[in-house]
Amino acid sequence: MQHALLMWKNTRMIVLTSVCAAIYAATLIAFKTVVPIIPGVTEVRVAGVFPMTFGFLFGPAGAWGLAIGNVIGDIFGGTLSPASIAGFIGNFLMGYLPYTLWSTLIPVANGTYAWDAKSVRSWLTYIVIAFISGAAAGVVIGAFADAIGMVPYAIISKIITINNFIGSLIGIMLLIAVFDVTKNQLRLFWPEVMDVSVANTAMKASLGAWLVAAGCILGVFGGFVPGLSWTAVSWPATCLIMGGSLLL
Template sequence: MKEVVTMWKNTRMIILVALSAAIYAAFLIVFKGGIPIVPGVTEVRPANVFPPVFGLLFGPAGAWGAAIGNLIGDLFGGTLGMGSIFGFFGNFFLGFIPYKMWGATFGLVPKNDMKQNTNSFKKVLAFELVSLVAAAACGVIIAWYLDLTGIVPFAFLAITITVNNFAASVVLGPILLLLLYPRVKRWGLVWTDIMAKEDVAKGFAKTIGSILMIVGAIGGLIVGVLVAIGVAGQQLYGFTGAQGQVAVWLSVLPFLLMIIVASVMLSGQEQFVEELED
Protein backbone atom coordinates (compact mmCIF):
# COMPACT_ATOMS: atom_id res chain seq x y z
CA MET A 1 0.00 0.00 0.00
CA LYS A 2 3.06 2.20 -0.21
CA GLU A 3 1.80 4.05 -3.28
CA VAL A 4 -1.31 5.39 -1.55
CA VAL A 5 1.08 7.59 0.45
CA THR A 6 3.91 8.23 -2.02
CA MET A 7 1.48 9.41 -4.72
CA TRP A 8 0.88 12.61 -2.74
CA LYS A 9 4.30 13.92 -3.70
CA ASN A 10 3.28 13.91 -7.36
CA THR A 11 1.34 16.96 -8.55
CA ARG A 12 -0.35 15.15 -11.43
CA MET A 13 -1.57 12.38 -9.15
CA ILE A 14 -3.04 14.97 -6.78
CA ILE A 15 -4.81 16.58 -9.73
CA LEU A 16 -6.21 13.16 -10.67
CA VAL A 17 -7.51 12.75 -7.11
CA ALA A 18 -9.35 16.05 -7.45
CA LEU A 19 -10.65 15.14 -10.92
CA SER A 20 -11.86 11.69 -9.83
CA ALA A 21 -13.49 13.08 -6.69
CA ALA A 22 -15.22 15.88 -8.59
CA ILE A 23 -16.69 13.61 -11.27
CA TYR A 24 -17.77 10.95 -8.77
CA ALA A 25 -19.30 13.49 -6.38
CA ALA A 26 -21.12 15.31 -9.18
CA PHE A 27 -22.85 12.15 -10.38
CA LEU A 28 -23.60 11.04 -6.82
CA ILE A 29 -25.26 14.36 -6.01
CA VAL A 30 -27.35 14.25 -9.18
CA PHE A 31 -28.81 10.88 -8.20
CA LYS A 32 -29.21 11.60 -4.46
CA GLY A 33 -32.81 12.56 -5.05
CA GLY A 34 -33.43 9.58 -7.30
CA ILE A 35 -34.44 6.20 -5.91
CA PRO A 36 -33.51 5.87 -2.21
CA ILE A 37 -32.89 2.35 -0.91
CA VAL A 38 -32.15 3.30 2.70
CA PRO A 39 -33.06 6.98 3.16
CA GLY A 40 -30.05 8.91 4.41
CA VAL A 41 -27.74 5.93 3.88
CA THR A 42 -27.79 4.75 0.26
CA GLU A 43 -29.72 4.98 -2.97
CA VAL A 44 -29.53 3.62 -6.51
CA ARG A 45 -26.06 4.79 -7.56
CA PRO A 46 -25.21 4.65 -11.29
CA ALA A 47 -22.16 6.76 -10.37
CA ASN A 48 -20.57 3.66 -8.81
CA VAL A 49 -19.31 2.74 -12.25
CA PHE A 50 -16.55 5.33 -11.80
CA PRO A 51 -14.44 4.04 -8.85
CA PRO A 52 -13.34 0.75 -10.51
CA VAL A 53 -12.63 2.53 -13.80
CA PHE A 54 -10.79 5.42 -12.17
CA GLY A 55 -8.96 2.98 -9.92
CA LEU A 56 -7.59 1.08 -12.91
CA LEU A 57 -6.71 4.22 -14.87
CA PHE A 58 -5.44 6.43 -12.06
CA GLY A 59 -4.34 3.83 -9.48
CA PRO A 60 -4.17 5.19 -5.92
CA ALA A 61 -5.41 8.58 -7.13
CA GLY A 62 -8.62 6.89 -8.27
CA ALA A 63 -8.99 5.19 -4.89
CA TRP A 64 -8.54 8.44 -2.97
CA GLY A 65 -10.85 10.17 -5.45
CA ALA A 66 -13.59 7.61 -4.78
CA ALA A 67 -13.27 8.05 -1.01
CA ILE A 68 -13.21 11.84 -1.11
CA GLY A 69 -15.86 12.03 -3.82
CA ASN A 70 -18.26 9.91 -1.77
CA LEU A 71 -17.70 12.17 1.24
CA ILE A 72 -18.39 15.26 -0.86
CA GLY A 73 -21.47 13.57 -2.31
CA ASP A 74 -22.78 12.89 1.19
CA LEU A 75 -22.02 16.44 2.31
CA PHE A 76 -23.74 18.22 -0.56
CA GLY A 77 -26.38 15.55 -1.06
CA GLY A 78 -27.69 15.90 2.47
CA THR A 79 -26.75 12.40 3.64
CA LEU A 80 -23.64 13.18 5.70
CA GLY A 81 -23.79 11.17 8.90
CA MET A 82 -22.33 8.28 10.87
CA GLY A 83 -22.33 6.07 7.79
CA SER A 84 -20.08 8.52 5.96
CA ILE A 85 -17.12 7.53 8.15
CA PHE A 86 -16.87 3.98 6.87
CA GLY A 87 -18.42 5.08 3.59
CA PHE A 88 -15.09 6.84 3.08
CA PHE A 89 -13.13 3.63 3.67
CA GLY A 90 -15.55 1.44 1.74
CA ASN A 91 -15.41 3.65 -1.33
CA PHE A 92 -11.63 3.86 -1.05
CA PHE A 93 -11.46 0.09 -1.44
CA LEU A 94 -13.97 0.29 -4.29
CA GLY A 95 -11.26 2.06 -6.28
CA PHE A 96 -8.25 0.48 -4.59
CA ILE A 97 -8.92 -3.23 -5.12
CA PRO A 98 -9.32 -3.13 -8.92
CA TYR A 99 -5.85 -1.74 -9.62
CA LYS A 100 -4.18 -3.85 -6.92
CA MET A 101 -5.70 -7.07 -8.27
CA TRP A 102 -5.37 -6.25 -11.98
CA GLY A 103 -1.98 -7.93 -12.31
CA ALA A 104 -3.03 -10.93 -10.21
CA THR A 105 -6.18 -12.14 -11.93
CA PHE A 106 -5.00 -15.71 -12.51
CA GLY A 107 -3.78 -15.16 -16.06
CA LEU A 108 -6.75 -13.18 -17.34
CA VAL A 109 -4.46 -10.18 -17.81
CA PRO A 110 -1.29 -11.33 -19.65
CA LYS A 111 2.05 -10.43 -18.08
CA ASN A 112 3.20 -8.85 -21.34
CA ASP A 113 0.02 -6.80 -21.76
CA MET A 114 -0.92 -5.12 -18.51
CA LYS A 115 -2.74 -2.25 -20.21
CA GLN A 116 -5.68 -1.14 -18.07
CA ASN A 117 -8.08 -1.73 -20.91
CA THR A 118 -10.97 -4.06 -21.72
CA ASN A 119 -10.02 -4.74 -25.33
CA SER A 120 -10.19 -8.53 -24.97
CA PHE A 121 -12.66 -11.01 -23.56
CA LYS A 122 -10.24 -12.13 -20.84
CA LYS A 123 -9.67 -8.55 -19.75
CA VAL A 124 -13.41 -7.99 -19.56
CA LEU A 125 -13.60 -11.02 -17.28
CA ALA A 126 -10.72 -9.60 -15.23
CA PHE A 127 -12.57 -6.31 -14.90
CA GLU A 128 -15.75 -8.07 -13.77
CA LEU A 129 -13.78 -10.09 -11.23
CA VAL A 130 -12.00 -7.15 -9.63
CA SER A 131 -15.19 -5.07 -9.72
CA LEU A 132 -17.18 -7.79 -7.97
CA VAL A 133 -14.54 -8.24 -5.27
CA ALA A 134 -14.32 -4.47 -4.78
CA ALA A 135 -18.11 -4.17 -4.63
CA ALA A 136 -18.34 -6.88 -1.98
CA ALA A 137 -15.48 -5.45 0.07
CA CYS A 138 -17.13 -2.04 0.04
CA GLY A 139 -20.44 -3.55 1.11
CA VAL A 140 -18.92 -5.61 3.92
CA ILE A 141 -16.89 -2.69 5.31
CA ILE A 142 -19.80 -0.26 5.41
CA ALA A 143 -22.44 -2.76 6.55
CA TRP A 144 -20.19 -4.12 9.31
CA TYR A 145 -19.80 -0.66 10.78
CA LEU A 146 -23.44 0.40 10.45
CA ASP A 147 -24.68 -2.85 11.99
CA LEU A 148 -22.21 -2.44 14.84
CA THR A 149 -23.55 1.04 15.54
CA GLY A 150 -27.14 -0.23 15.33
CA ILE A 151 -28.13 1.92 12.37
CA VAL A 152 -28.83 -0.61 9.60
CA PRO A 153 -28.80 -4.45 9.74
CA PHE A 154 -25.78 -6.11 8.14
CA ALA A 155 -27.57 -8.66 5.97
CA PHE A 156 -29.76 -6.14 4.18
CA LEU A 157 -27.14 -3.43 3.74
CA ALA A 158 -24.22 -5.66 2.74
CA ILE A 159 -26.22 -7.31 -0.03
CA THR A 160 -27.73 -4.00 -1.13
CA ILE A 161 -24.41 -2.16 -1.40
CA THR A 162 -22.69 -5.07 -3.15
CA VAL A 163 -25.44 -5.45 -5.74
CA ASN A 164 -25.73 -1.68 -6.14
CA ASN A 165 -21.99 -1.32 -6.72
CA PHE A 166 -21.62 -4.25 -9.08
CA ALA A 167 -24.76 -3.52 -11.08
CA ALA A 168 -23.37 -0.11 -11.96
CA SER A 169 -20.07 -1.46 -13.26
CA VAL A 170 -20.92 -4.88 -14.70
CA VAL A 171 -22.14 -3.52 -18.05
CA LEU A 172 -21.09 0.12 -18.19
CA GLY A 173 -17.63 -0.38 -16.67
CA PRO A 174 -15.96 -2.30 -19.52
CA ILE A 175 -17.47 0.07 -22.09
CA LEU A 176 -16.36 3.18 -20.20
CA LEU A 177 -12.86 1.80 -19.70
CA LEU A 178 -12.60 0.85 -23.37
CA LEU A 179 -13.56 4.40 -24.36
CA LEU A 180 -11.42 6.22 -21.81
CA TYR A 181 -8.18 4.23 -21.84
CA PRO A 182 -6.86 5.31 -25.29
CA ARG A 183 -7.48 8.96 -24.49
CA VAL A 184 -6.08 8.84 -20.97
CA LYS A 185 -3.05 6.95 -22.28
CA ARG A 186 -2.51 9.48 -25.05
CA TRP A 187 -2.61 12.30 -22.50
CA GLY A 188 -0.04 10.49 -20.35
CA LEU A 189 -2.38 10.23 -17.37
CA VAL A 190 -2.42 6.48 -16.74
CA TRP A 191 -1.01 6.07 -13.24
CA THR A 192 1.82 3.79 -14.34
CA ASP A 193 3.00 6.53 -16.71
CA ILE A 194 3.11 9.06 -13.88
CA MET A 195 4.40 7.25 -10.82
CA ALA A 196 7.84 5.69 -10.46
CA LYS A 197 7.89 1.93 -10.08
CA GLU A 198 9.91 2.15 -6.88
CA ASP A 199 7.18 4.28 -5.30
CA VAL A 200 4.74 1.36 -5.60
CA ALA A 201 4.56 -1.45 -3.05
CA LYS A 202 6.50 -4.55 -4.11
CA GLY A 203 4.07 -6.94 -2.49
CA PHE A 204 4.72 -10.64 -2.07
CA ALA A 205 2.95 -13.91 -2.92
CA LYS A 206 0.60 -11.87 -5.09
CA THR A 207 -1.50 -14.80 -6.31
CA ILE A 208 -2.14 -15.85 -2.73
CA GLY A 209 -2.87 -12.22 -1.93
CA SER A 210 -5.45 -12.14 -4.70
CA ILE A 211 -7.10 -15.30 -3.38
CA LEU A 212 -7.07 -13.84 0.12
CA MET A 213 -8.72 -10.66 -1.16
CA ILE A 214 -11.48 -12.68 -2.84
CA VAL A 215 -12.04 -14.78 0.27
CA GLY A 216 -12.02 -11.69 2.47
CA ALA A 217 -14.56 -9.80 0.38
CA ILE A 218 -16.87 -12.54 -0.93
CA GLY A 219 -16.40 -14.78 2.10
CA GLY A 220 -17.04 -11.91 4.47
CA LEU A 221 -20.25 -11.12 2.63
CA ILE A 222 -21.52 -14.71 2.65
CA VAL A 223 -20.52 -15.59 6.21
CA GLY A 224 -21.68 -12.25 7.56
CA VAL A 225 -25.09 -12.58 5.94
CA LEU A 226 -25.52 -16.18 7.11
CA VAL A 227 -24.62 -15.29 10.69
CA ALA A 228 -26.80 -12.18 10.60
CA ILE A 229 -29.77 -14.23 9.40
CA GLY A 230 -29.16 -17.27 11.58
CA VAL A 231 -28.12 -15.62 14.84
CA ALA A 232 -29.55 -12.10 14.71
CA GLY A 233 -32.74 -13.01 12.85
CA GLN A 234 -32.12 -10.46 10.11
CA GLN A 235 -33.59 -10.64 6.61
CA LEU A 236 -31.99 -10.08 3.23
CA TYR A 237 -34.52 -7.42 2.31
CA GLY A 238 -35.84 -5.66 5.36
CA PHE A 239 -34.92 -4.26 8.75
CA THR A 240 -36.16 -7.22 10.78
CA GLY A 241 -33.82 -8.68 13.39
CA ALA A 242 -31.33 -7.49 15.97
CA GLN A 243 -28.48 -5.14 15.13
CA GLY A 244 -25.19 -4.60 16.91
CA GLN A 245 -24.83 -8.31 17.64
CA VAL A 246 -21.37 -9.42 18.76
CA ALA A 247 -21.71 -12.61 16.70
CA VAL A 248 -22.08 -10.64 13.47
CA TRP A 249 -19.23 -8.31 14.41
CA LEU A 250 -16.86 -11.16 15.27
CA SER A 251 -17.78 -13.33 12.29
CA VAL A 252 -16.99 -10.58 9.79
CA LEU A 253 -13.89 -9.17 11.51
CA PRO A 254 -11.48 -11.93 10.34
CA PHE A 255 -12.53 -11.31 6.75
CA LEU A 256 -11.88 -7.59 7.10
CA LEU A 257 -8.41 -8.45 8.37
CA MET A 258 -7.93 -10.69 5.32
CA ILE A 259 -8.74 -7.72 3.07
CA ILE A 260 -6.12 -5.62 4.85
CA VAL A 261 -3.47 -8.36 4.70
CA ALA A 262 -4.24 -8.98 1.01
CA SER A 263 -3.83 -5.26 0.35
CA VAL A 264 -0.29 -5.50 1.68
CA MET A 265 0.49 -8.67 -0.29
CA LEU A 266 -0.71 -7.31 -3.63
CA SER A 267 1.53 -4.97 -5.58
CA GLY A 268 0.89 -3.05 -8.77
CA GLN A 269 4.51 -2.98 -9.88
CA GLU A 270 3.79 -5.74 -12.40
CA GLN A 271 1.77 -3.20 -14.40
CA PHE A 272 4.93 -1.25 -15.20
CA VAL A 273 5.60 -3.05 -18.47
CA GLU A 274 7.71 -1.54 -21.23
CA GLU A 275 5.52 -1.04 -24.28
CA LEU A 276 6.88 -1.57 -27.77
CA GLU A 277 6.48 1.28 -30.22
CA ASP A 278 4.28 0.54 -33.22
Protein backbone atom coordinates in the same frame (compact mmCIF):
# COMPACT_ATOMS: atom_id res chain seq x y z
CA MET B 1 0.02 0.35 -0.51
CA GLN B 2 3.32 1.98 -1.46
CA HIS B 3 1.98 3.80 -4.55
CA ALA B 4 -1.06 5.00 -2.62
CA LEU B 5 1.27 6.92 -0.30
CA LEU B 6 3.91 7.95 -2.81
CA MET B 7 1.37 9.59 -5.08
CA TRP B 8 0.99 12.53 -2.69
CA LYS B 9 4.37 13.76 -3.89
CA ASN B 10 3.16 14.02 -7.49
CA THR B 11 1.29 17.18 -8.48
CA ARG B 12 -0.54 15.56 -11.36
CA MET B 13 -1.72 12.68 -9.19
CA ILE B 14 -2.95 15.09 -6.54
CA VAL B 15 -4.93 17.01 -9.14
CA LEU B 16 -6.30 13.76 -10.55
CA THR B 17 -7.48 12.88 -7.05
CA SER B 18 -9.36 16.16 -6.86
CA VAL B 19 -10.92 15.75 -10.27
CA CYS B 20 -12.00 12.15 -9.60
CA ALA B 21 -13.42 13.19 -6.23
CA ALA B 22 -15.28 16.10 -7.80
CA ILE B 23 -16.76 13.98 -10.60
CA TYR B 24 -17.84 11.32 -8.14
CA ALA B 25 -19.31 13.84 -5.71
CA ALA B 26 -21.02 15.80 -8.49
CA THR B 27 -22.72 12.71 -9.89
CA LEU B 28 -23.65 11.58 -6.40
CA ILE B 29 -25.29 14.96 -5.88
CA ALA B 30 -26.76 15.56 -9.33
CA PHE B 31 -28.34 12.14 -9.61
CA LYS B 32 -29.12 11.80 -5.95
CA THR B 33 -31.67 9.19 -5.05
CA VAL B 34 -34.01 9.60 -2.15
CA VAL B 35 -31.94 7.79 0.45
CA PRO B 36 -28.33 8.67 -0.17
CA ILE B 37 -27.18 7.65 3.29
CA ILE B 38 -28.20 4.06 2.75
CA PRO B 39 -26.19 3.67 -0.39
CA GLY B 40 -28.05 2.63 -3.46
CA VAL B 41 -31.15 1.29 -1.80
CA THR B 42 -33.44 2.40 -4.56
CA GLU B 43 -31.53 2.02 -7.78
CA VAL B 44 -28.19 1.82 -9.50
CA ARG B 45 -26.72 5.29 -9.48
CA VAL B 46 -24.96 7.01 -12.34
CA ALA B 47 -22.02 7.49 -9.98
CA GLY B 48 -21.75 3.71 -9.75
CA VAL B 49 -20.24 3.41 -13.21
CA PHE B 50 -17.10 5.36 -12.26
CA PRO B 51 -15.22 3.40 -9.55
CA MET B 52 -13.71 0.65 -11.72
CA THR B 53 -12.66 3.11 -14.40
CA PHE B 54 -11.16 5.53 -11.88
CA GLY B 55 -9.34 2.78 -10.04
CA PHE B 56 -8.04 1.14 -13.14
CA LEU B 57 -7.01 4.27 -15.06
CA PHE B 58 -5.83 6.48 -12.23
CA GLY B 59 -4.73 3.90 -9.66
CA PRO B 60 -4.14 5.45 -6.25
CA ALA B 61 -5.53 8.81 -7.41
CA GLY B 62 -8.77 7.03 -8.31
CA ALA B 63 -8.88 5.30 -4.94
CA TRP B 64 -8.33 8.46 -2.89
CA GLY B 65 -10.62 10.35 -5.26
CA LEU B 66 -13.50 7.97 -4.63
CA ALA B 67 -12.90 8.08 -0.89
CA ILE B 68 -12.78 11.88 -0.78
CA GLY B 69 -15.59 12.21 -3.32
CA ASN B 70 -17.87 10.15 -1.15
CA VAL B 71 -17.18 12.39 1.84
CA ILE B 72 -17.95 15.44 -0.29
CA GLY B 73 -21.15 13.77 -1.41
CA ASP B 74 -22.01 13.54 2.28
CA ILE B 75 -21.02 17.16 2.90
CA PHE B 76 -23.19 18.48 0.05
CA GLY B 77 -25.93 16.00 0.79
CA GLY B 78 -26.02 16.95 4.46
CA THR B 79 -25.50 13.34 5.51
CA LEU B 80 -22.25 13.53 7.45
CA SER B 81 -22.36 10.75 10.03
CA PRO B 82 -20.14 7.99 11.45
CA ALA B 83 -21.02 6.08 8.29
CA SER B 84 -19.00 8.65 6.35
CA ILE B 85 -15.88 7.10 7.86
CA ALA B 86 -16.91 3.64 6.67
CA GLY B 87 -17.90 5.17 3.34
CA PHE B 88 -14.40 6.64 3.07
CA ILE B 89 -12.75 3.25 3.57
CA GLY B 90 -15.24 1.33 1.44
CA ASN B 91 -15.03 3.70 -1.49
CA PHE B 92 -11.27 3.79 -1.21
CA LEU B 93 -11.25 0.02 -1.64
CA MET B 94 -13.47 0.30 -4.73
CA GLY B 95 -10.72 2.29 -6.41
CA TYR B 96 -7.77 0.60 -4.72
CA LEU B 97 -8.59 -3.03 -5.48
CA PRO B 98 -9.04 -2.66 -9.27
CA TYR B 99 -5.47 -1.59 -9.97
CA THR B 100 -3.81 -3.64 -7.26
CA LEU B 101 -5.65 -6.87 -7.99
CA TRP B 102 -5.19 -6.38 -11.73
CA SER B 103 -1.54 -7.38 -11.50
CA THR B 104 -1.64 -9.66 -8.47
CA LEU B 105 -4.80 -11.78 -8.40
CA ILE B 106 -3.44 -15.08 -9.73
CA PRO B 107 -4.64 -16.81 -11.88
CA VAL B 108 -6.81 -14.17 -13.59
CA ALA B 109 -4.15 -11.46 -13.47
CA ASN B 110 -1.55 -11.34 -16.20
CA GLY B 111 1.06 -9.41 -14.27
CA THR B 112 0.71 -6.04 -16.01
CA TYR B 113 -1.50 -2.97 -15.70
CA ALA B 114 -2.57 -3.12 -19.35
CA TRP B 115 -6.17 -3.27 -20.52
CA ASP B 116 -7.07 -4.66 -23.92
CA ALA B 117 -10.70 -4.51 -25.03
CA LYS B 118 -10.07 -7.31 -27.51
CA SER B 119 -8.71 -9.76 -24.98
CA VAL B 120 -11.15 -12.15 -23.32
CA ARG B 121 -8.81 -12.37 -20.38
CA SER B 122 -9.06 -8.62 -19.79
CA TRP B 123 -12.84 -8.87 -19.70
CA LEU B 124 -12.74 -11.85 -17.37
CA THR B 125 -10.32 -10.12 -15.03
CA TYR B 126 -12.47 -7.02 -15.11
CA ILE B 127 -15.59 -8.95 -14.12
CA VAL B 128 -13.91 -10.87 -11.31
CA ILE B 129 -12.32 -7.74 -9.91
CA ALA B 130 -15.54 -5.76 -10.30
CA PHE B 131 -17.22 -8.29 -8.08
CA ILE B 132 -14.46 -8.41 -5.49
CA SER B 133 -14.06 -4.66 -5.17
CA GLY B 134 -17.81 -4.12 -5.00
CA ALA B 135 -18.17 -6.82 -2.38
CA ALA B 136 -15.23 -5.51 -0.36
CA ALA B 137 -16.97 -2.14 -0.08
CA GLY B 138 -20.25 -3.85 0.75
CA VAL B 139 -18.74 -5.95 3.52
CA VAL B 140 -16.71 -3.18 5.14
CA ILE B 141 -19.46 -0.54 4.99
CA GLY B 142 -22.06 -3.14 5.97
CA ALA B 143 -20.17 -4.36 9.03
CA PHE B 144 -19.75 -0.81 10.24
CA ALA B 145 -23.31 0.28 9.49
CA ASP B 146 -24.63 -2.74 11.36
CA ALA B 147 -22.41 -2.15 14.37
CA ILE B 148 -23.55 1.43 14.85
CA GLY B 149 -27.19 0.51 14.34
CA MET B 150 -27.82 2.16 10.96
CA VAL B 151 -28.84 -0.76 8.75
CA PRO B 152 -28.64 -4.53 9.33
CA TYR B 153 -25.57 -6.11 7.73
CA ALA B 154 -27.56 -8.92 6.11
CA ILE B 155 -29.35 -6.38 3.93
CA ILE B 156 -26.93 -3.58 3.32
CA SER B 157 -23.88 -5.65 2.43
CA LYS B 158 -25.79 -7.39 -0.34
CA ILE B 159 -27.40 -4.25 -1.68
CA ILE B 160 -24.07 -2.47 -1.89
CA THR B 161 -22.34 -5.47 -3.42
CA ILE B 162 -24.97 -5.99 -6.09
CA ASN B 163 -25.30 -2.30 -6.89
CA ASN B 164 -21.57 -1.82 -7.18
CA PHE B 165 -21.25 -4.92 -9.29
CA ILE B 166 -23.97 -3.88 -11.73
CA GLY B 167 -22.60 -0.35 -11.84
CA SER B 168 -19.16 -1.70 -12.66
CA LEU B 169 -20.53 -3.99 -15.36
CA ILE B 170 -22.19 -1.02 -17.05
CA GLY B 171 -18.99 0.91 -16.38
CA ILE B 172 -17.02 -1.35 -18.69
CA MET B 173 -18.54 0.64 -21.56
CA LEU B 174 -17.09 3.78 -20.02
CA LEU B 175 -13.65 2.21 -19.66
CA ILE B 176 -13.64 1.03 -23.27
CA ALA B 177 -14.74 4.44 -24.50
CA VAL B 178 -12.25 6.53 -22.56
CA PHE B 179 -9.20 4.30 -22.16
CA ASP B 180 -7.39 5.35 -25.34
CA VAL B 181 -8.19 9.04 -25.02
CA THR B 182 -7.11 9.16 -21.39
CA LYS B 183 -3.91 7.23 -21.93
CA ASN B 184 -2.70 8.52 -25.27
CA GLN B 185 -4.19 11.98 -25.65
CA LEU B 186 -4.62 13.29 -22.12
CA ARG B 187 -1.66 11.16 -20.90
CA LEU B 188 -3.24 10.46 -17.56
CA PHE B 189 -2.79 6.67 -17.23
CA TRP B 190 -1.38 6.33 -13.72
CA PRO B 191 1.64 4.03 -14.28
CA GLU B 192 2.88 6.61 -16.78
CA VAL B 193 2.08 9.62 -14.62
CA MET B 194 3.95 8.03 -11.69
CA ASP B 195 6.69 6.47 -13.82
CA VAL B 196 5.89 2.97 -12.60
CA SER B 197 7.45 0.67 -15.17
CA VAL B 198 7.11 -2.73 -13.48
CA ALA B 199 3.80 -3.95 -12.13
CA ASN B 200 3.69 -5.21 -8.57
CA THR B 201 3.62 -9.02 -8.74
CA ALA B 202 5.30 -9.90 -5.45
CA MET B 203 4.23 -13.09 -3.63
CA LYS B 204 3.21 -11.01 -0.64
CA ALA B 205 0.84 -9.02 -2.83
CA SER B 206 -0.69 -12.12 -4.38
CA LEU B 207 -1.30 -13.47 -0.90
CA GLY B 208 -2.99 -10.18 -0.04
CA ALA B 209 -5.14 -10.47 -3.15
CA TRP B 210 -6.33 -13.88 -2.08
CA LEU B 211 -7.03 -12.77 1.47
CA VAL B 212 -9.21 -9.98 0.09
CA ALA B 213 -11.00 -12.39 -2.23
CA ALA B 214 -11.54 -14.85 0.63
CA GLY B 215 -12.87 -12.06 2.85
CA CYS B 216 -15.35 -11.03 0.18
CA ILE B 217 -16.62 -14.57 -0.34
CA LEU B 218 -16.96 -15.08 3.39
CA GLY B 219 -18.70 -11.74 3.82
CA VAL B 220 -21.18 -12.18 0.97
CA PHE B 221 -21.99 -15.89 1.26
CA GLY B 222 -20.91 -16.85 4.79
CA GLY B 223 -24.24 -16.09 6.36
CA PHE B 224 -25.94 -18.75 4.26
CA VAL B 225 -23.99 -21.47 6.07
CA PRO B 226 -26.31 -22.91 8.73
CA GLY B 227 -25.27 -21.87 12.18
CA LEU B 228 -23.38 -18.78 11.09
CA SER B 229 -25.09 -15.45 11.70
CA TRP B 230 -24.48 -12.57 9.34
CA THR B 231 -23.24 -10.34 12.10
CA ALA B 232 -20.78 -13.01 13.20
CA VAL B 233 -19.48 -13.27 9.66
CA SER B 234 -19.10 -9.55 9.07
CA TRP B 235 -16.09 -8.78 11.24
CA PRO B 236 -13.78 -11.66 10.26
CA ALA B 237 -14.58 -10.86 6.61
CA THR B 238 -13.77 -7.19 7.16
CA CYS B 239 -10.48 -8.09 8.85
CA LEU B 240 -9.48 -10.36 5.95
CA ILE B 241 -10.24 -7.61 3.44
CA MET B 242 -8.43 -4.89 5.35
CA GLY B 243 -5.45 -7.09 6.16
CA GLY B 244 -5.17 -8.33 2.60
CA SER B 245 -5.39 -4.78 1.25
CA LEU B 246 -2.42 -3.71 3.33
CA LEU B 247 -0.31 -6.43 1.72
CA LEU B 248 -1.18 -5.32 -1.82
